[in-house]
């Protein structure tokens with residue numbers, strides 16, 4: 001998917017501020033952080049939205065959450081708390097159509113999120 005921003009990061013065409021990479025995932029810093037710490041956990045496989053998930057993606061999505069947990073712990077946010085968010089489509093505010101898990105930390109989060 002050469003027109004997909006995150007596929008271009010996976011292929012190495014665009015170099016993000018990388019926090020972690022493994023055979024299944026990339027973890028990058030968000031370019032427009034919404035909290036003192038804001039990272040994105042991105043699967044290497046192109047999946048456009050949460051609506052497009054299939055049972056075969058279950059392991060990848062599970063690994064996304066494990067990576068978020070590990071990242072929060074490594075950055076020192078596990079005890080105080082952090083937020084994970086995955087936006088799906090227009091009303092949720094999805095702007096990049098390759099799924100990604102936001103990991104936000106370093107400030108109090110509001111609920112409902114608005």
Ligand code: 5GP
Pocket residue numbers: 005016017028029030031032033040086087093094095096097
């Ligand atoms: P969404 O709105 O789809 O849930 O989240 C997309 C996120 O990608 C946004 O938080 C936005 O700031 C981030 N983003 C967009 N373009 C880039 C980029 O070129 N580099 C990085 N690191 N993040 C980006």
Ligand code: ZN
Pocket residue numbers: 001004005006007008045046047097098
């Ligand atoms: Zn993609």
